[in-house]
Amino acid sequence: MxxxxxxxxxxxxxxxxxxxxxxxxxxxxxxxxxxxxxxxxxxxxxxxxxxxxxxxxxxxxxxxxxxxxxxxxxxxxxxxxxxxxKPEEVLEGFREKLFNETNWIGQDGIFFHKLKGANELQQRTDYNGIVIHYATYLENGKELDNSFRTKSPLLVQFNSKNLVDGFLRGLRFFEKGDNGYIKVPYDLAYGKDGAPGIPGYANIYFHVLVLDIR
Known part of the structure; x- marks a missing residue:
């Protein structure tokens, strides 16, 4: 190899x-x-x-x-x-099952589950930005975006107007080193109309690895 x-x-x-x-x-x-x-x-x-x-x-x-x-x-x-x-089809089925069987916790419509880190309903508000790797999926497991593949971390500013509101709110439950998933309902994501490649009324799932907070 x-x-x-x-x-x-x-x-x-x-x-x-x-x-x-x-x-x-x-x-x-x-x-x-x-x-x-x-x-x-x-x-x-x-x-x-x-x-x-x-x-x-x-x-x-x-x-x-x-x-x-x-x-x-x-x-x-x-x-x-x-x-x-068809490996990606197999992965999509695995993700869909994972999303359906995960024990989500959350509040105000935002849900999350950490693979690493504390699964507690305690939001952090003492930082303005967060550096993450992320992947985005539909409920059926289809992948929409993935910074893990491109090896390009994303700096998220919490005052950003260009990101899904539910995603920003979900990130507030994460700290440096945390690794987990965020589930965002359609009304806090792309709504009833959807977006290119995203159907209307679609719940969106994010896999997040926090590299740093600022």
């Missing part, structure tokens, strides 16, 4: 660049293509293919715009399909 990662890094430096996208191609010593794929903003996107040295397709990975694997197929050297999975 380490050698493979080194190869990827080497080819990233020699790949052609189109805006923020990078096309990566690897070849065997005999000139046969070994790997081909694209990254954008440090995330794998689109279709990534791997070949055996004899030219037969070995593996094909398809990624969505968030960098999540939505389909994975593998073949043996004779060209026979030996694996066909």
């Amino acid at each position: 380490t050698f493979f990662r080194i190869l990827i890094l080497v080819f990233l430096f020699t790949a052609s660049v189109d805006s923020m996208a990078q096309r990566v191609v690897e070849k065997y010593p005999n000139g046969q293509k070994k790997y081909q794929g694209r990254t954008e903003n440090n995330l794998k996107t689109g279709t990534h293919k791997y070949w055996y040295e004899n030219g037969e397709l070995q593996k094909e990975e398809k990624y969505n715009d968030l960098g999540a694997v939505i389909r994975l197929r593998e073949w043996n050297e004779q060209g026979e399909l030996i694996r066909d999975e």
Whole structure:
């Protein structure tokens, strides 16, 4: 795995660049293509293919715009399909079950559950900002956004007018080092009309890891 990662890094430096996208191609010593794929903003996107040295397709990975694997197929050297999975669908089902079975606590319509940290109804009001990693989901487990993948923490200012009100209120229950989920009802999220990619009347779920408070 380490050698493979080194190869990827080497080819990233020699790949052609189109805006923020990078096309990566690897070849065997005999000139046969070994790997081909694209990254954008440090995330794998689109279709990534791997070949055996004899030219037969070995593996094909398809990624969505968030960098999540939505389909994975593998073949043996004779060209026979030996694996066909949709990992993101499995994760969506897992998340939906998790959201339905979680013991939420909350007040005034905002609910949360911490995997790490105190599950207490005590809001913090002595800081103005909070630095977090976060992921956003619909109730059916579909992922909407994810800073864990992009490795880009978000600085949230509590006087912000650009974020969901219920999310800001839920963050007030979190402290540095806390890791958990916030459940925001539709009327404190995107309302009855929804937003691009978000249906109306949708409850929104946030996974939050607090890196710092300010």
